[in-house]
Amino acid sequence: xxxxxxxxxxxxxxxxxxxxxxxxxxxxxxxxxxxxxxxxxxxxxxxxxxxxxxxxxxxxxxxxxxxxxxxxxxxxxxxxxxxxxxxxxxxxxxxxxxxxxxxxxxxxxxxxxxxxxxxxxxxxxx
Numbered sequence: 418x419x420x421x422x423x424x425x426x427x428x429x430x431x432x433x434x435x436x437x438x439x440x441x442x443x444x445x446x447x448x449x450x451x452x453x454x455x456x457x458x459x460x461x462x463x464x465x466x467x468x469x470x471x472x473x474x475x476x477x478x479x480x481x482x483x484x485x486x487x488x489x490x491x492x493x494x495x496x497x498x499x500x501x502x503x504x505x506x507x508x509x510x511x512x513x514x515x516x517x518x519x520x521x522x523x524x525x526x527x528x529x530x531x532x533x534x535x536x537x538x539x540x541x542x543x
Contacts, residue, residue, distance in 0.1 A: 507538060 514535075 503538075510535065510538065
């Protein structure tokens with residue numbers, strides 16, 4: 418009877434181990450499916466993030482190009498306006514000189530400093 422009890426206990430222990438192993442394998446199998454699903458979802462998240470980053474960089478590039486064009490246009494307008502102002506200033510100085518010469522006694526000569534200033538203005542080019 419004791420031998421039979423030991424045999425029953427031994428069989429019960431084996432059965433318990435077999436059930437535990439079966440449960441462990443069942444959990445592994447379920448988790449494997451969950452891990453695969455999670456991996457797929459994670460890949461989709463990364464793909465969507467990459468697409469969003471690509472769109473963002475493309476928009477930044479387009480905006481940057483627009484800013485470059487605006488700056489170039491502004492630069493050209495400024496340069497043109499500076500040329501107009503320089504020409505206007507030259508004309509005004511010349512008129513002032515002519516008016517001054519008419520009012521001055523002919524024996525007075527325009528100073529060399531003033532002549533040098535005029536030469537510098539003439540050299541100035543944009």
